[in-house]
Amino acid sequence: MPIVHEGLAREFEYVTREDEREMILAQIEAGDALMQQMAYSLITGDHHAIDELTQKALGEGREANDILDEGLIAGMAVVGVKFRDNIIFVPEVLIAARAMKAGMAHIDPILSASGVEPVGTAVFGTVKGDLHDIGKNLCIMMMRGAGFIVHDLGVDTKPDEFIEAADENNADLVMMSALLTTTMPNMGRTITAFEDMGIRDEYKFMTGGASVTQEFADDMGADGYGDNAISCVAKAKELIGVAQTARSG
Ligand code: B12
CATH class of the missing domain: 3.40.50.280 (Cobalamin-binding domain)
Known part of the structure; x- marks a missing residue:
């Protein structure tokens, strides 16, 4: 799905390197509106929203892996780029990290229990x-x-x-x-x-x-x-x- 979340579309504009745009866009577009909402909440460091959205997504029967890739990691990829390019600084990174943690708290147990072979x-x-x-x-x-x-x-x-x-x-x-x-x-x-x-x-x-x-x-x-x-x-x-x-x- 193309980027339908307005806030996320704005955030994505911070990704200017062509190779990164392609990779991150592919990650975002693999998800739907809920995943885009998650990616945006991660970027803005809204850990309450991430907590709720992760539970909602899992409740809807989505795969933990997909939530991680298309929501959380897609958002964190934008955070990484913004930090590297001096658009955001340590406090914002820490706040995004806290949001990631809030999501990971629900996803971690599922991933470790699923017996997926570690890479x-x-x-x-x-x-x-x-x-x-x-x-x-x-x-x-x-x-x-x-x-x-x-x-x-x-x-x-x-x-x-x-x-x-x-x-x-x-x-x-x-x-x-x-x-x-x-x-x-x-x-x-x-x-x-x-x-x-x-x-x-x-x-x-x-x-x-x-x-x-x-x-x-x-x-x-x-x-x-x-x-x-x-x-x-x-x-x-x-x-x-x-x-x-x-x-x-
Ligand atoms: C936060 C900070 C602190 C905090 C650390 C808190 C903490 N829990 O980490 C505190 C206040 C404790 C601190 C202390 C000191 N700090 Co300090 N600190 C910083 C600051 C502002 C940010 C570092 C940071 O967290 N960046 C954010 C993270 C996300 O970026 P990152 O660490 O670079 O990591 C990214 C990449 O580098 C990479 N990466 C990191 N590790 C690895 C490992 C692998 C394998 C790979 C592949 C990639 C990778 O991926 C990360 C994510 O993108 C920097 C300034 C700066 N711009 O770096 C100074 C800085 C590093 N500190 C500095 C100094 C001098 C000190 C002190 C000596 C100050 C003092 N006089 O006491 C002490 C030393 C304490 C000690 N013994 O370590 C100097 C170092 C100068 C130098 N070249 O030596 C800097 C550059 C500030 C400056 N301009 O003077 N500091």
């Missing part, structure tokens, strides 16, 4: 010395929404903790976030710690965070980098050989 397993932490976790949490939420099992290691995560968690959870991906110039090198140190243990090749490493660049990620010896939650999911899927779908955001 992969990741351990994800903010590196040693760094307490910034907003971006990490956003990435984790999108990764989980895309079907990954993600073990959240929190902030100030030491190399040993990454190693232990990756081993214990039989992870495919080790994902690190860092926002400070002073802590970014700890991503490289973490990879080196895996190398020292002789287990570096058992995992794919991904890095990200506001000041991290592709070049820096390459220098650190990472396998992948993403500059936002959308590319984070897309790259994670690429690295473990999962086909891209609209759901990768």
Whole structure:
């Protein structure tokens, strides 16, 4: 269905990159008016509306997956773009994240009970010395929404903790976030710690965070980098050989 929700149509105009317009529009158009209302409520951070609309959609017998893809993730994709392009800032992102959480609270139990085969397993932490976790949490939420099992290691995560968690959870991906110039090198140190243990090749490493660049990620010896939650999911899927779908955001 084309975009019929006026507010959502206005919000969609913030998506200006041609490739993103195409992908996000496909996600939106896969849904109907109710899904568009959800996407809009997510973008505007109306967590009460998301709470009600998610229950309504489930009550109407819609698939949890569809609600996630066509409503919540479609909305969050627009939020990610607006944030990257400095149209909205941290408070708005946090408010949208709270709305996403309100919807996920109803969807999570259904998805985990449905026995859908997870696409992969990741351990994800903010590196040693760094307490910034907003971006990490956003990435984790999108990764989980895309079907990954993600073990959240929190902030100030030491190399040993990454190693232990990756081993214990039989992870495919080790994902690190860092926002400070002073802590970014700890991503490289973490990879080196895996190398020292002789287990570096058992995992794919991904890095990200506001000041991290592709070049820096390459220098650190990472396998992948993403500059936002959308590319984070897309790259994670690429690295473990999962086909891209609209759901990768
Ligand atoms: C919020 C914030 C804080 C909060 C953190 C709250 C929290 N729970 O996270 C608080 C107030 C605690 C804080 C503290 C500090 N901060 Co601060 N903080 C910020 C701020 C304003 C926003 C960061 C943020 O959350 N952005 C929103 C999220 C969504 O974006 P993001 O983290 O970049 O994540 C996205 C991508 O990068 C990517 N991504 C993130 N991680 C990963 C991982 C992977 C694997 C992938 C693929 C992608 C990916 O996807 C995310 C979603 O799109 C930034 C400024 C800025 N513009 O970045 C400064 C900033 C990062 N802080 C800064 C500083 C200096 C500090 C302090 C040292 C200040 C002080 N003197 O005490 C302390 C350090 C504390 C510590 N040890 O970590 C500097 C860093 C400068 C530098 N280059 O080193 C910045 C850039 C501000 C500035 N311009 O000076 N900070």
